[in-house]
Amino acid sequence: MSADTRVNAVPATASEGLVMGKDGMAALVDVLVRRGFTVIGPTARDGAIVLAELRSADELPYGWGVELEAGRYRLRERSDGAAFANAAGPQSWKSFLHPSRVREWSADRVEGELVLTPDRDAPPRYAFLGVRPCDLRAIAVQDRVLTGGAYRDPGYTGRRSGALLIVVECTEPGATCFCVSMGTGPAAGPGHDLVMTEVVDADGHRFWIRSGSEEGAEILAELPARPAGPETREKARADVTAAADRMGRTMPEADLRELMAGTLDAPRWDDVAGRCLTCGNCTMVCPTCFCTTTEDVTDLTGDHAERWRLWDSCFDLDFSQLHGGPVRASARSRYRQWMTHKLGTWYDQFGSSGCVGCGRCIVWCPVGIDITEEAAALHDWTRSGVTAAEPEEG
Amino acid sequence: MTTVPPPLPYRVADAWDETADTRSIELVPAGEALAPFSPGQFAMIYAFGIGEVPVSASALRGRHGGLVHTVRAVGAVSTALYRLRPGDSVGLGGPYGTGWDLEAAAGHDVLVVAGGIGLAPLRPVVHTVLDRPAEYGRLAVLVGARTPADLVYQDEIESWRGPARVEATVDRPGPGWQGAVGVVTTLLDRLDLRPEGTCALLCGPEVMMRHTARDLLARGLVPHRIQVSLERNMHCATGHCGHCQLGPLLLCRDGPVVGYDRVADLLLVREL
Amino acid sequence: MVTDLGPVIRTRPTLAVWKFASCDGCQLTLLDCEDELLGLTGRVRIDHFLEMTPAEGADRDRARLAGRGPYDLSLVEGSITTAEDAERIQHVRRVSRRLVTIGACATAGGIQALRNFADVDDFLTAVYAQPEYIATLETSTPISAHVPVDFELRGCPIDRRQLLEVVTAYLAGRKPQISDHSVCFECKRRGTTCITVAHGTPCLGPVTHAGCGAVCPAYGRGCYGCFGPSSKPNLRSMVAQLRRDGMSERDIQRVFRTFNAASPEYAPVPDLAAEEQQSPPA
Secondary structure, three states: OOHHHOOEOOOOOOOOOEEEOHHHHHHHHHHHHHOOOEEEEEEEEOOEEEEEEOOOHHHOOOOEEEEEEOOEEEEEEOOOOOOOOOOOOOOOOHHHHOOOEEEEEEEEEEOOEEEEEEOOOOOOOEEEEEEOHHHHHHHHHHHHHHHOOOEEOHHHHHHHHOOEEEEEOOOOOOOOOOHHHHOOOEOOOOOOOEEEEEEEEOOEEEEEEEEOOHHHHHHHHOOOOEEOOHHHHHHHHHHHHHHHOOOOOOOOOOOHHHHHHOOOOOOHHHHHHHHOOOOOHHHHHOOOOOOEEEEEEEOOOOOEEEEEEEEOOOOOHHHHEEOOEEOOOOHHHHHHHHHHHHHHHHHHHHOOOOOOOOOHHHHOOOOOOOHHHHHHHHHHHHHOOOOOOOOOOO | OEEOOOOEEEEEEEEEEEEOOEEEEEEEEOOOOOOOOOOOOEEEEEEOOOEEEEEEEEEOOOOOOOEEEEEEOOOHHHHHHHOOOOOOEEEEEEEEOOOOOHHHHOOOEEEEEEEHHHHHHHHHHHHHHHHOHHHOOOEEEEEEEOOHHHOOOHHHHHHHEOOEEEEEEEOOOOOOOOOEEOOHHHHHHHOOOOHHHEEEEEEOOHHHHHHHHHHHHHOOOOHHHEEEEOOOOOOOOOOOOOOOEEOOEEHHHHOOEEEHHHHOOHHHOOOO | OOOOOOOOOOOOOEEEEEEOEOOOHHHHHHHOOHHHHHHHHHHOEEEEEOOOOOOOOOOHHHHHHHOOOOEEEEEEEOEEOOHHHHHHHHHHHHOEEEEEEEOHHHHHOOHHHHHHHOOHHHHHHHHOOOHHHOOOOOOOEOHHHOOOOOEEEOOOOOOHHHHHHHHHHHHHOOOOOOOOOEHHHHHHHHOOOOHHHHHOOOOOHHHEEOOOOOHHHHOOOOOOOOOOEOOOOOHHHHHHHHHHOOOOHHHHHHHHOOOOOOOHHHOOHHHHHHHHHHOOOO
16 A cells, blocks of 8 residues: 555644633634734535635534535534534635636737736735645645646645645544545644644533644744643544544545556446536535636727636536547546546646545535445456456547 | 746747648747747647637748747637738747657657648658758658648658658549558558668647557557657646646646657547 | 638627517627627627617618628527518528527527427417417427527526627637536536535536526525536436435426427436336435
């Protein structure tokens, strides 16, 4: 098993950290706002826990949990009042770091000359409060795609470099979660500024908080927190370790990259194509899916044009359009592209898996297609003795 | 690492017909210039208000010292580029992609096989080999087109005869056509191919490149001595938009020129 | 081949707006472009638009309907429901360099295509006191069933921004930035939480052509498909999902029998709904 798929159940920060109550959380949001951050965090809205700008910690989803299944998401009240005992919601942080619609540049025709002006508005400084470990990994995956190659995306770089990441470890995985299979949680990996573990027991509702950067330490110093005792630390660690054993889903025990490369002709792709609506929801909710399309627009004068970039999806028929038609016309080929890219060819392109096991694609598929179930079916097929047919001459 | 810049303004220094639906444009910088292109690399050309398309350079230095691109009017952007006249402005980005591996071809016979406008990205290869004959073995150029009228660079091709072996074929001959009729692979029989000492560079429709590569392999060439230039939908050319995937490859970054050893299997998977 | 994206527009091209069997709502969308209307009239000459201009020519009545043309760009609203209109659309095509249909009636036959699934005489006797005065065809058909169409703009009614996009794209000589993908793209891009997944609300978004900006789901209401089918919709899977979300066979049939009822993509729906009825999901 590669390092990437190892169970990540031990908190990365060895520091003993501090402990604070809900007043500390309130102070944290106040400190962030005072420092000029645009604070984004979870809040209950429209029957879901969404990510939105927070003015105060009162807006956190205290007392809200979620019930997840393939194609189904329901808010449920929790008697313990916990704010972060809920798994991934309908959005991810890419909505802020890699927004669905951005203007890249403008072009003007000025006395016959073409003048091109990049859009370089200073982005807000985001503080992301409540990043789950799987999503922390997803941000690192998008970092590699959008800033790790020969070219750096300027907008993403601007938004990302100023972002403060405050992770909350996972103690309540959902029925669609499989971060353990992907080696991304439930404990936090590296790359955060602050990391918390929420603990609710007879000793009260509190947060064990540690810093992961200088700026995180500075912020931590401003909070009404006291050194964390061994009870809190051990309870927090135990809750996270227990979460690792309560994953609702698992990926098959196989090298997923090899599995994807070796099953391009599997009949299972026809089966899933019968169910797939090609609506693109899985790609839009995926925290790592990065594909975009461009739109060149003009105004009525015809002398001003703009280049916009929008989220796109490999499920769109236009995505693979060439002169003469789309390369991937069938639903079979489009679903296969998505899944084999996510679990397989992502390694070739960007050096890691594209899947972090957050389960969003399972939950937010209107017909409940489950990537772990599809992977398991492909895995079963490879073990069923049916040898892969020779690729057809097409 | 480079931050993705917007295109740079370039001006059309010259524009001329190649065939009834294909023109070449020579572009010179209006201000700052792009880095130099290698044979096989491509530019993103932005037609004001209409959009951007990837186009391989068809000559690295035109009569005005600019970059030459050859475009066929098939979509909105390429039609706009087709209509450009000297003095018009475009936005230009690049150089993007891998380009032909001419170092691998050094000391070898160079076999260029092109279908239709696929000769455009290969033309700088011919220029390079003709300019530096000492570095390469024999040069052969095989060109296929639908009809004689669809053959691009006809006058220039004639001028290659002598230093290079040049053969052309068409699918549908017209009156006066004296040359071969049929697919470009049939021209391979006319060559005295030295399989162990030849490097083949192919560009054209995918099916044409597959069949050519198959026939070359049957004649004893090894897959890594065959290079192909592939096409997929491209929006960004910087590896960020995801459109140009061919299995493990991002063709704007890992291509458009790829060793056949890397793609032979991929090209056989339908709708990959 | 040079595609027919039209000539490069150097002079002020002429625009015509035509009405066939329809409610006028799509034409009115052009007048709703209040902020852009002056700019638009600076770029195009509106030569024929009965909603806003006096008729041309001496033979006022004929000119009102016919319009002499030629017109660079014709926007056609409405479906073909009479023999006279079937002839008139031929005239419109002849006098139009580029013909764009606007709205569900012109593009799919409209709500009035419900007649296609029944006996039109039954409707006539049910609705009109003296049906003998009514001369109508047995079917309502889209413009594309009669003449070649250069572009079809969806919606009931069309979206104002999309209409402006069609006109500005025409003026710039580019392809309109109008996608054939699902409404789900628009929900996700605007950050709307999926109402099917979060609330179990039946929604046609996954099989419906984008363009409205996903208005209904943003207000907690299921998409009812007023932009018609998206490209290659998987109706079998959609119908099964609507069943799971609690819709009856009759409800499923009816939800597809609205403004785009006659879209060929929807033809299998009655059979699929009946099939689902017989084998409810476990």
